[in-house]
Amino acid sequence: MNEILLAEPRGFCAGVDRAIEIVERALAKFGRPIYVRHEIVHNTYVVNDLKTKGAIFIEELDEVPPGATLVFSAHGVSRAVQEEAARRGFQIFDATCPLVTKVHVEVAKLHREGYEFIMIGHKGHPEVEGTMGQLDSGIHLVEDEADVLRVQPAQTDLLAVVTQTTLSVDDAAGILAAVKARFPKVREPKQQDICYATQNRQDAVKLLSPQVDIVIVVGSPTSSNSNRLREVALKLGTPAYMVDNAGELQPEWFEGKLRVGLTAGASAPDILVQQVIERLRDLGAIAVRRMDGLTETVKFPLPKGLKIEGAAAPAHLR
Template identity: 50%
Template structure:
């Protein structure tokens, strides 16, 4: 069985920063530290951090007074920030800097009097946090069809922002629909969608041209992992979203000799190794890496953590 690994794949800089924030906080402050929501959308990452002493909560009311509290990479609302401050919690904000950039864009548009439209998934934690960061009403749209239902006048001052983890092509289509209906609308270029998301989507498109079947390693709760699976399927290749090697099924590879593997931005490389080990139990492997974009982005850890000497 020939295996071709996509490049890049797996952890992005924002996820590395978030995971390192929890691990460094445990080293600096001891156990427990409290994390509001899953730090990233990957159960293996969450379980590993839980065994090290992190406690994951869904509400700040579950956090004792003055405790070390970490906000997840997806970001939180101003209401949550204010509640943490009022309760005297020691906050480490692991919100991805690219998500914070979207918050800043949205606030700037709102202050300038624009009606803000957010292209995104209404129930995604990043969208919920972004809505709570903008001091004005924000309308969420996810599809071109929803754009057609908007009731704004053509001359109304409108601006759009986007969720960082969406499919680039789908987002571009929604933005183009907005621009056709509202020619005066302003907003960032779709290149402002997370660089890591774009790179992984480009890589899986290329990967799909060289393989018979695609395995995407990631969580079904991970928007960018689901998108990678969808892109491979749209390319006409059987594609499966799996969390780890235990989900691999030998019948997927009947009469298929070349397997492509990629991983979502919140998936650690150890899960790729786990899938490869599962495939080795099916057939001997010949493994190669597909050439792709190299990433050299690094984000500084949140204020409140002591730099490692």
């Protein structure tokens, strides 16, 4: 192994940065514990780090004591969860990624105009549950092109399509084409729902893969966008593996491989990438080179009520 080629961009996106900072600021301002519904982002290291700082991750609101501070995860929650949390009187900070919130707002707006929806996404993913939970009915989930043939909307004149933000751009395009073929009047989003960071990281892997003998993706198994990065590389014919941390690297993967491509999902902190690089150096890598790529400048504002008077913002996870 001669060289590690780093994809650009990789790692944290603006929505993940914001979500983690919301939890850290809440801990700094209100003290421990801070309750978080679902993993704040899908990364084992991030979740464990926040646990040590005083975050408690829960799935059901009855696990949260009265009067506690509650943070909704970056994936968003259903309307029922929002209403129940408000009813229970928690102090709530919403860390839903603004790009997911945009989808929720679009669904609510078009629903008022009489639309039904086809949602392209993965069943059981918290983002999908949150988006579908914006309405009591009228959203039909499709995971692949075969599902499109099984959808039976009540009417087809007012039908709109939305997508999970962390899908494979290419897979979503194929499913969308099937939706449009079956429902020619379907309304598409003005801008595609797949987030800029997901798209940018997939585009970077498409550039990276043909230049390397193997691709390593740093990301947790539950991370949708990290899984998609591995799939993008595999579809281009490059062997690819996803690891939660450097300890999962297997030396036999790199036998006979001269150049290793390295990227990270949008919820994976850079410290994990650096640890993987060090492990690859131990396995024989000599040089590290960054690809040319986009520099992301997107930054999302924090919710009101988290300013820390007379104190700097918490040191951010990196």
